[in-house]
Amino acid sequence: MPVLQIRQAIRDAMREEMERDERVFLMGEEVGHYNGAYKASDGLLEQFGERRVVDTPIVETGFSGVGIGAAMCGLRPIIEFMTFNFSAVAFDQILNNAAKIRHMTHGQFGVPIVFRGPNGAAHMLGSTHSQSFEPFYAHIPGLKVVAVATPYDAKGLLKTAIRDDNPVVFLESELMYSVKGEVPDEEYLIPIGVADIKRPGEQVTVITWGQGVPVALKAAELAAEEGIDAEVIDLRSLRPLDDDAIIQSVKKTNRCALVYHGWPYGGVGCEVAMRIQELAFGYLDAPVARVCYEDVPFPYAENLENLCLPSPERALAAIKKVCYR
Amino acid sequence: MTRPSKGPDFPPNELTDEDLRRHFPDKDEALRHYREMLRIRRFEESAARAYTRGKISGFLHLYIGQEAIAVATKEAMREGDRVVSAYRTHGFALALGCSPNACMAELQGKRDGLVGGLGGSMHFFDRARGLWGGYAIVGNHIPIAAGHAFASKYTGDGHVTVCFMGDGAVGIGPVHEGMTLSGLWDLPIVFVVENNRYSMGTPLHRTIPVEDITLRAAGYGMEHDRFRVTSVRETQERLAAAIQRAREESRPTLIEMITYRFRGHSMSDPAKYRQKDEVSAWRKQDPLERTGIALGQLHGVTEQALEAIDDEVVAEMNAALEFADHSPQPDPEVRFENITV
Numbered sequence: 001m002p003v004l005q006i007r008q009a010i011r012d013a014m015r016e017e018m019e020r021d022e023r024v025f026l027m028g029e030e031v032g033h034y035n036g037a038y039k040a041s042d043g044l045l046e047q048f049g050e051r052r053v054v055d056t057p058i059v060e061t062g063f064s065g066v067g068i069g070a071a072m073c074g075l076r077p078i079i080e081f082m083t084f085n086f087s088a089v090a091f092d093q094i095l096n097n098a099a100k101i102r103h104m105t106h107g108q109f110g111v112p113i114v115f116r117g118p119n120g121a122a123h124m125l126g127s128t129h130s131q132s133f134e135p136f137y138a139h140i141p142g143l144k145v146v147a148v149a150t151p152y153d154a155k156g157l158l159k160t161a162i163r164d165d166n167p168v169v170f171l172e173s174e175l176m177y178s179v180k181g182e183v184p185d186e187e188y189l190i191p192i193g194v195a196d197i198k199r200p201g202e203q204v205t206v207i208t209w210g211q212g213v214p215v216a217l218k219a220a221e222l223a224a225e226e227g228i229d230a231e232v233i234d235l236r237s238l239r240p241l242d243d244d245a246i247i248q249s250v251k252k253t254n255r256c257a258l259v260y261h262g263w264p265y266g267g268v269g270c271e272v273a274m275r276i277q278e279l280a281f282g283y284l285d286a287p288v289a290r291v292c293y294e295d296v297p298f299p300y301a302e303n304l305e306n307l308c309l310p311s312p313e314r315a316l317a318a319i320k321k322v323c324y325r
Numbered sequence: 326m327t328r329p330s331k332g333p334d335f336p337p338n339e340l341t342d343e344d345l346r347r348h349f350p351d352k353d354e355a356l357r358h359y360r361e362m363l364r365i366r367r368f369e370e371s372a373a374r375a376y377t378r379g380k381i382s383g384f385l386h387l388y389i390g391q392e393a394i395a396v397a398t399k400e401a402m403r404e405g406d407r408v409v410s411a412y413r414t415h416g417f418a419l420a421l422g423c424s425p426n427a428c429m430a431e432l433q434g435k436r437d438g439l440v441g442g443l444g445g446s447m448h449f450f451d452r453a454r455g456l457w458g459g460y461a462i463v464g465n466h467i468p469i470a471a472g473h474a475f476a477s478k479y480t481g482d483g484h485v486t487v488c489f490m491g492d493g494a495v496g497i498g499p500v501h502e503g504m505t506l507s508g509l510w511d512l513p514i515v516f517v518v519e520n521n522r523y524s525m526g527t528p529l530h531r532t533i534p535v536e537d538i539t540l541r542a543a544g545y546g547m548e549h550d551r552f553r554v555t556s557v558r559e560t561q562e563r564l565a566a567a568i569q570r571a572r573e574e575s576r577p578t579l580i581e582m583i584t585y586r587f588r589g590h591s592m593s594d595p596a597k598y599r600q601k602d603e604v605s606a607w608r609k610q611d612p613l614e615r616t617g618i619a620l621g622q623l624h625g626v627t628e629q630a631l632e633a634i635d636d637e638v639v640a641e642m643n644a645a646l647e648f649a650d651h652s653p654q655p656d657p658e659v660r661f662e663n664i665t666v
Contacts, residue, residue: 025479051479057509062468062502069472072457075479092499096462097469105450105458106441107663141664166665 001184007177009151010040010116013158014078016187018048021076024162027054027063028080028117037082038118038177064090064115068097068167071113076162081117084133084171091136098167099142114161116170119147120211120261121298123175124305130298132262134210137169138239138271144192145238147171147210151181153236156190164192173211193237195245201231204255204319207246207272209235212260212292212310219259219315226316228323238268243275250280257318258290259310265295289318327536329529338553338610348556349619352626358557359620359631361399362392362613363638365416368425369588371642372415372432372446376592380650381432385446388416390587393612394519395420397560398487401568402455405482409470410489412447412461413519417489421454425645435652442655457486464494467503467516474512478575485571486514487564493524495538504579508545513571515564516547518581525590526598542579551581556612556619587611 018024030037032045032055045053056063067077081087098111121130138145144166148154161168199220208216213234220230231249250256256276258269273288294308349355369387376385395416410417418428423439431438432446439449447461460466470488477484494500507514524532542549554560567578585607589596620626
């Protein structure tokens with residue numbers, strides 16, 4: 001099976017969907033002639049031309065709104081944010097237009113659009129460029145929110161997101177574009193709303209997504225060395241959440257630790273913990289633990305940044321804590 | 326570059342006989358415009374009464390004084406063209422052919438409302454009639470409208486998007502970004518600033534640095550036009566020229582239409598920030614009144630004939646109120662529909 005980087009899997013997903021459907025186009029800063037700030041659109045301009053691979057000036061509100069307006073007319077835009085940190089200036093478009101149009105118009109209009117790009121901390125970018133946006137978007141009824149951690153998931157979920165009739169926020173990671181993995185030649189789709197067990201285990205459930213996945217997997221390895229058999233669940237979809245996958249695992253292991261990139265306060269982890277206590281309270285042998293960003297604006301200095309990030313070591317400590325070890 | 330005047334702002338706009346003939350040359354046309362403007366005015370008055378009786382809640386922004394613009398827009402459009410507007414949208418809905426029944430039911434949050442009672446006064450949409458909103462976050466519909474125009478250019482559907490905003494919107498960011506992209510990409514769109522002289526309760530001279538809003542068009546590479554709204558006919562002609570430019574040359578235009586709202590910003594606003602003589606001076610230039618006067622002076626239409634039209638229109642709006650009163654509340658399950666599909 002071919003081995004691809006995540007950036008190539010994303011590009012292939014876009015290419016295949018653009019070949020398949022004339023209504024699909026890509027729009028954003030540097031997506032065309034520059035071939036993408038992270039080369040996720042490498043070669044697409046050459047193949048599809050400027051009509052369908054549209055470079056924009058630096059106007060996130062403008063091109064997000066243009067995408068939404070075009071989607072209302074039946075096109076299927078893919079809007080690339082160079083980083084989701086820049087989506088903050090387009091937040092009103094996503095919150096008040098993309099997410100609400102279908103409901104508020106009683107179904108007269110739909111908004112089949114994908115907002116995609118890297119999310120979360122990279123390396124020493126300072127506080128304005130190191131934020132995880134999933135809590136903001138997962139909070140909003142009317143959106144779907146996806147976070148990917150492997151080339152296989154990236155391609156299968158992005159193809160599904162492009163075909164979805166709803167607005168989908170599709171979260172990638174700057175530091176993971178070069179992560180490699182097997183991607184089949186033949187077409188496949190991964191449904192939105194289905195979690196994936198990235199490592200099966202029996203004694204403790206580790207729930208994670210996006211950039212947290214490699215951290216959680218490494219922590220599970222470390223736990224295994226200490227005789228703890230951890231199951232790692234990659235949510236992949238943050239809205240809707242796969243309650244069944246979460247609850248099934250927790251009922252089996254009776255213990256749960258959350259490992260993710262993002263601030264603690266009111267984050268997606270809080271929603272997951274809430275659902276666990278609602279749906280599997282009687283099965284828990286320990287309070288749910290979490291390892292995520294520290295509750296501070298991200299500092300620039302390397303030592304400070306490292307202290308704020310969820311590390312495998314901190315994740316291991318949380319795993320041991322819920323196991324009373 | 327002139328700063329907006331700080332004094333009472335009611336420049337005289339007396340019409341000569343020649344002007345009258347130019348604005349109202351055709352009896353049947355003027356009668357049609359008169360009736361359509363009157364329908365909007367009587368609808369708004371009915372809505373205001375329903376609001377004071379507690380039948381309508383939330384925000385209610387009336388279009389009284391600006392009706393000629395909506396009627397002219399309908400006359401200038403073609404089938405498939407799109408109107409995108411802000412939160413003062415009832416006039417566009419009625420002009421485009423939405424039933425007063427559905428509009429009034431929407432104001433009351435009823436099942437038979439234009440959007441099933443889910444939107445209210447500020448969120449009118451009727452796709453079939455070319456009403457593409459209904460946006461209540463000031464200025465955030467300008468990129469959306471540019472997106473409709475982008476889609477027209479992408480698909481070659483030949484439709485034009487006409488996007489309205491108030492003078493209070495022109496300072497906010499999305500307006501700048503949406504107009505930048507429209508100019509950069511030569512989108513088939515017409516932007517219309519309905520300059521009614523007030524951003525809610527704040528007069529122009531405290532919101533806009535330069536009197537002529539269309540000076541901004543140069544920075545976006547757009548054509549522009551600027552005029553006082555006097556008649557439906559003139560408004561329609563000048564808007565039609567911009568629509569034609571969009572359709573045939575795929576070039577955007579920024580138009581400033583100077584108008585006036587006779588009521589407050591919304592029903593909760595008594596408009597104490599305006600002097601009575603300012604309002605009465607503008608009322609003398611009311612396009613609806615002027616059309617009525619011209620119909621008498623130029624075309625021999627009697628007071629009684631105009632009153633007969635009024636009676637019909639009032640009856641239509643009373644029926645709309647009756648309809649809305651009897652329309653049931655939305656089914657409870659509706660709140661779960663159309664969130665995602």
